[in-house]
Amino acid sequence: MNKPNWYELDVVAHVSSPGLVFYEDRIRHNIDLLISMIDDKSRLRPHVKTHKSVEVTKLLLEAGLQKFKCATIAEAEMLGSCEAPDVLLAYQPVGPNITRFIALQERFPKTSFSCLVDNPETATSMANLAREHKTTIRVYIDLNVGMNRTGIHPDKAFRLYEYITALEGLTLLGFHAYDGHIHDSDYGIRQQKVTEIIHVLHDLSRQIEQRYHQKPTIIAGGTPSFPIYAVATDFECSPGTFALWDNGYQQAFQEQHFLPAAVLVSRVVSLPDEQLICTDLGHKAVSAENELSRRVTFLNAPNLVPVSQSEEHLVLNAGVQHGYKVGDVLYGLPHHVCPTVALYDDVLSVSSERPPEVWKISSRKRKETI
Template identity: 50%
Template sequence: MNWYELNNIDTIDSPALLLYKERIQQNIDHAIYMIKDVDRLRPHVKTNKTAETCAMMMAAGIAKFKCATIAEAEMLAMLQAKDVLLAYQPVGPKAKRLVSLVEQYPQTTFSCLVDNIDTATALSDLFTSANKSINVYIDINSGMNRSGIKTAEAFALAEQLIALPGVQFKGLHAYDGHLRDTDLEVRQQKSNAAFAEVLALATKIETELNKPVTIVAGGSPSFPTHVKRNVECSPGTFVYWDWGYKHQVPDEPFDYAALVITRVVSIVDDQTITTDLGHKSVAAENPQPRVHFLNAPSVTPYSQSEEHLVLKVADSKAFKVGDVLYGVPFHICPTVALYDKAVVVENNEAITTWKVVARDRSINI
């Protein structure tokens, strides 16, 4: 029997998200082995959004986390995680919800990102009014051009942050998700060039402003380029892994720990079959193939709609209605968010389900 097959698959309706607990643990162990010092590991939980997976990381000694939403932050706080960085600049109602998190979960130290003085001032006013404070990291645009401030402008912002009440400047956040070169040496060179500016900025702040600076850097693709630096590393996808990263960054040791299952629901003709894996069941932001089937590697996605995935096959006689296909999503992170629960697998048996609790935009707050 293959590692991914379930003896009791007939008890699981499709489509479904499967989590392989032993493989999750192996991926956590690999990450810790790569960085050596678990205190420098700050995993991003945007991929898993699941309390039980985060609890596994905590049981392995991980105490710091990164997240993208208030719900993810609250999920971690409910687990009594020690240190949670909201890797997002909170504006509008989100900033007020962050105040509520700080008030309701005092055992967790929260922080967030800022990249301009106006947002920082708004946070200062909110937290000062609540008689609270929030740790902040300056979000650095290190080449991804999605958010953040250029390093040349960040020193002035650091000076302003230090003078604000209600906020505590903690360091720099540098996400380099654009660095996905398959050749690790090329990835390392590009990482070195981008990181040199961040390190120079940190050194200047520490020297001239007499403030210690913590640097939070990288994601899963750039993780190997940062592990030997004095930074906190923030891989996220590593815990489940997916087809995209497995082939884009093959040097990394992680294995598939999350799959989707689908069943053949119709035999259309001699070379066409249809399954129940539609847009609502696997991340659809990338072109086809959005999923690769471990037990049917030669099938080719032909078309997809909300509840159906049509596949071209060499000979449809090799399939029958009801056959189960085990698929690796190209992009696991948004795929997980499509499911309210995941089926947990151990030793080729589905043993329980875990709620994907932070797929919702709010839990309590």
């Protein structure tokens, strides 16, 4: 699993490019490592937005994980189809999505679903629709702990907690705090910033306990902050990228020893001049939100320098007398794996224990059937 050329495929001659490959042995390693990093695996609520697949979800379930987090109703539906026991849609449904969320609950009764809310108006709309459908919606209050994307400021959260508690149709479970703005490579700086959030969350929790004599569940953090919450709190933790890992996180968070488990297969399709080679790894094949030099690193050709990228092509400078030929295979490690996975309908999965399989990325779309 850790051999230098671990990514090379015996079947590569039959693998279409551009293509994405999952390495199941490495995914299993990453799951085991994650569990070893926390005192109680019931505190783990892994985010499925990275892999978006039934098969990886089943690996997590087989490892004894019961709680999950997702970003879309399609991902929640995928989890429901796997009979995942506890699923948080880490999004506030508004408009027709509230009805979709209720339909989700009705479709998959073996799964306990919950979602986020951060204002009284949406909470009221959700409660009204829940009563109309003779059901109850389980919710967490979404807190803005510095990312300034969604959520209510913690100073205002107690009042919203009081409001929601009085609403028939909603069951309030606790708080959700995502700190995606904290991604410092320096662990000490990251720890300091996360510790400040922990103090805020503890203060809010004490207020709730004093008033309602019950301790709210707190779900906090993502992959960069996971090691800190894991040892410093009893919060539920929601890392996601750990399952596949990528070059960006491998470079930034070296204290976390997860293994890259998703690799892009690309081929040289043209030699436009004596120094340049053109591959089939365009915008449609690898996440392109970062600058050109931070989109993909080729494991078997780390010295290639990106020159330009378009929808279907990636041009690289290979230097003079490079020796590349049309048809040569390149194995690329994506810088950001989550949106890269979302570009593929299916992936090739390889394992030391079985022949290669095709796994569907079943929840890459915004909508499946609900």
